Amino acid sequence: MNKCSFCGYEFSDEAAQSCAGCFLRRFCGKLKCPRCGYEVFTKRPGIIGRLRKRKGNAVAAEHKSLADLHVGDRGQISGFSTYEPKKIRKLMSLGIYPGLLIRLLQVFPAYVFQVGFTQFAVDREIAQEIQVTLTADRP
Amino acid sequence: MEAAVFKTPVYDSLIEKSLLRIESLLINNFHLSKRAIALLLLQGDEEIHKIVSARDRGNYEAIERIIADTQANYKEPLYFVVNLQRQHTASRLSDQAISVPEEPRPSFSENISRLTMRPVTGIPILLLVLYYGLYKFVGIFGAGTLVNYLETGFEKIINPWVSRLVESYIPWVPVQELLAKDYGIITLGFRYALAIVLPIVGTFFIVFSIIEDTGYLPRMALLVDRLFKSIGLNGRAVIPMTLGFGCDTMATMVSRTLETARERIIATLLLALAIPCSAQLGIILAILSGRPRALALWAGFLLLVFLLVGYLTAKLLPGDRPSFYMELPPMRWPNLKNIYTKTYTRMRWYFLEIMPLFILASVLIWLGNTTGVFQQLVAWLTPVVNSLGLPDAIAQVFLFGFFRRDYGAAGLYDLYKTGILSSTQLVVTAATLTLFVPCIAQLIIMIKERGLKTAVAIAVFVFPFAFISGYALNWLISITGVKL
Known part of the structure; x- marks a missing residue:
């Protein structure tokens, strides 16, 4: 909206x-x-704006989308930002659902993360749908 | 004990109750357990809803009411609730049986996997895989060494023997020509299929199976995802696209695994246009490998066409942006037995599919030659070919190329050996031939998979586009005066 x-x-x-x-x-x-x-x-700001946003996010709220996390961050999937069946069914059929622990491994050229014993790769659009509560700060 | 586990309710009492109520309302037999049907109804599966509303018309309204009542108790949509509860039950069960070790140090395969995924190391690895896998193994070894060996054998031993046999036992010249001589089923059809195409396709399928079995393909997909997004596809399409380097026909069939109709159309078009199949690739690599600059020009030109056409199609075709999600299986050593099975099945499929078509192509060429239709077609094609700066003989290569892409490429190889083509002409021919027609088998599969309208539209676009591009390339080479 x-x-x-x-x-x-x-x-x-x-x-x-x-x-x-x-x-x-x-x-x-x-x-x-x-x-x-x-x-x-409406659309996301340019590169500089995005970098600035990232920096700002580091101190911002606990709930973040996977796309805002840093490599190495761990957390728990708290939910999805949409209930659009087309998108969420895919994720759930892969075994990605709220309550599981998640670890972000890579952000470029695609988001790579681990849930349980399995690694997944998704694009930015899907990473933005996955909401994560951070558990431990990176050292 | 087992029975007790099975009786544990999977869902909460509310959903279990609704399920029972829906089950009792289902009357007809659906070849699935009623519980499964009830679950799918609760989750809003459109297809099942359609079937049930048609068969259990009387009760469908009541069922819908139950679903709505159940939904009213949850904030999230039912499909989400149901899936979540099922997953939780599953993990509760697995937790009883599995103990999770402390996080171990990243293993060797995990380290390799990281290296293949990071752009800094991943892209060089990707290029190395392509260089050694495609260029060195398929191009140089398959299309060079193996083809040479087999072809010489065929031409020195089998062809003269067949020709003598046919000449001494069959008195009619047209039948002699059908079986032997220049365009015969045995001397041309079998020779192309066995001595030229088989070793190339075989070596390609070996490489592809190895890449597939190590788990490298999904990593490749994630590396190219961003590039593919710009042409309206997602990283997943790397599988049909790479397979296209083996056989575009097979790849067109595999493109049905892509999610949206839009992606499938784009993939089909790009496969028909810009992806050379292994037979073409092998022969073109063999022909141009002595001229690195010509090879680079050909590859660069095709890449440009691939990206440009993909980009424009993605802009023009309506529809959503594709999304990319994929599981990354752990990397492992390829299993020899798997590689053997995969290569063998693909080769068998290819052979069963290709041999009849090679024979058919031989027969058609023979028919065309004896009736004079081909001479006429070649005569029409000749000025077109000449305008690309190519000699008359190439017209025949293009025409045969229609019956099979690889057939045309194999014809080009024959022509190359006579040494009448200059470097520029070789590049222009190679580029035009690659872009040109999907072979007849690919066209048939395109019609089958994408429907007649789309297939014809693609073909109508590809034909003139190939020649215009060839013309443009020839013109570019001549005005820039590049020495190849």
Whole structure:
């Protein structure tokens, strides 16, 4: 859900119809509010912004998505950020579900983590769906 | 004791009760236990819902009400609750039986696995695997040494013998030509299949089986995932794509493992267009290996086409971005027996599928030659070929290439040995031939897997695109004056 920072209207990505036909939509990071036409910044910020966000996150909340963790971090899967069956069924059928201990092994070019005795590789989009509560800080 | 374990309820009492109630409402036989059907209904499986609503029409509404009532007790969707409870029951059971050791030091295979996944070490390893696996083993050993050996044997011993035999026992010239002579079933069909294609495909399948058996494929997938995302695929597609270097027909079949229709179409198109099969690859490597610059140009050009066409297709085709998730099995030493079985099964499949088509191609070529249809087609193709800066003889190679990609490549090899082609011409021919038509078998599989409309659309795109690219490449080489 996106919220227009000008008029406060809440709308989904699909509702931003005037962006649908635009070939730049994946890169421009903005969505046009369907009610007032204001262009709202939505997409993730650029590299510098992302680095800054990461740094900020280090002191931020305990609940994080797997995508925000650092290599070597351990934690417990606390849930998924979506209940979209298409995505979650995949994860659950692999044996990834809330309550299990997780350890992040690698973040580039894909997220590699260990759950139980098994290692998995996922892309950023899926890593963002997995919510983790950190257990122990890295030395 | 065992019975007691089985009777432990898997789900909480609420879900177990709902299950019993749904089970009692199911009347028809579904070839599955009623509990399984009830569970799938609770989890919202669309297909089962459709079947049950059709068969147990009377009770379906009641069942739906039970599902809604059950759902009302949980915050999360039922499929999530059910899955979670099942997993918890499973781990409760396994906890009783397993003791987990303290975290051991990373083992040797674990260290190797890390090395293959980190980009800094992983990409060089990937390149090494491709260089030694594909280039050295398939290209130089398979397509060079083995083909040379077998082909010489065929041409020196079998062909003259068959020709003599046919000439002395069969009086009709057309039948003689069908069996022997230049384009005969035995002298051409069998020779191509046994002496040129078999060793190349065989060596490729050996390499592929080894890579597969060590567990390296998923690691390869995660390394290329980002690159593949830009062409609308995900890392998983590395399996059909690598297999395509063996046989595009087989790879097109394997592309059905991709998740979305969009990915399957993109993969099919790229396989038809830019991935050379092992027969082509082997022969092209053998022809161009003496000219490293020509080889680099050919490979670079194909990579460019692959990425460009993939990128544009991904932009043009509607649909969601693909997602990538994969289990990484531990790396291990390849098991000889597994490699043997895998290679053997693939070779057998390939052979059973390829031999009839090689024979069919021989017959078609023979038919085309005796009726004069081919001469006409070749005459039409000749100006096209000439415009790419290639001699007339290449027209025939392209035409045969339609019957089998590898057939055309094998024809090119014959032509190369006569030494009439310059380096530029070899590169242009190799590039055009690689891009050009999916062989007839691949076309058939494309129609079978993707439907007639998609397959025809792909073919209609690939044909002119190959020639236009060949033309562009020839033009580029001539204006830049690159010495190959």
